[in-house]
Amino acid sequence: MTLRGRAFWLRSPGAGEIRPVTLAPPGPDEVLVRSLWSGVSRGTETLVFRGGVPESQHAAMRAPFQEGDFPAPVKYGYLNVGLVEDGPDELRGRAVFCLYPHQTRYVVPASAVTPVPDSVPARRAVLAGMVETAVNALWDATPSSATGSPWSVGAWWGAVSPRCWPASPVRGCSLSTPTRPAR
Structure with missing residues (x-):
């Protein structure tokens, strides 16, 4: 079965697009996450969207799972809460927080996600x-x-x-x- 998702990419400063992505199945120490909420940082992501990241800050502002480079094309973002669809038993079915760009589904190391406490709604956890x-x-x-x-x-x-x-x-x-x- 082919795993698919959609991701937001900044095509050029001020112009974004949704691109299809094909995912590799998760390995033994990885999780497949389906996004529930993806937060947008008003300051940082506005700067990225406008193409305003100073060259001297490109490395410092790189997000953990960013693809591409500043100013563009780049897949950027770092506020994501999703549901683990596949992975280790202790995480499967759990809501998790991850520093992942805006994408509907993704595969990351299990160590890159933090379980959201059952008492915290996913829409609030995205603000972590x-x-x-x-x-x-x-x-x-x-x-x-x-x-x-x-x-x-x-x-x-x-x-x-x-x-x-x-x-x-x-x-x-x-x-x-x-x-x-x-x-």
Whole structure:
């Protein structure tokens, strides 16, 4: 049986297209994932879509499963939650988060997916990448407010972007992911 999917590719700056893809069956340590939700990062992906990634940042901005190169053609993205259709028994049928581009089905190493807790809806889990963005921001720059006090970063499920607010002590921060009741 041939495994097929569809992927979004940036054909040229400002112009995208959906392309068919043929997938190899998953190997012993791989999973076949059917996408449920694919998130779009307003900042990063808008920059990529416009062809605005500076050449000096091409390597740093490369996504884990990106195909092609900046400025284009490129298959880019990194916020995906899907259902494991095939793979190790402990993952089969589970919702998982993966740093994968916008594609309907894909095969990756099982180690590249993180199971989504049963209590977290898949549409919220796709926002997990916001936490990584917040942590990377803290690693890349010493956060401080206009008053010089350290910052605390919290990624709220369901929010549009990471939220930062003044806090206290250590150089860095405290990182929290509070949960909110289902609506």
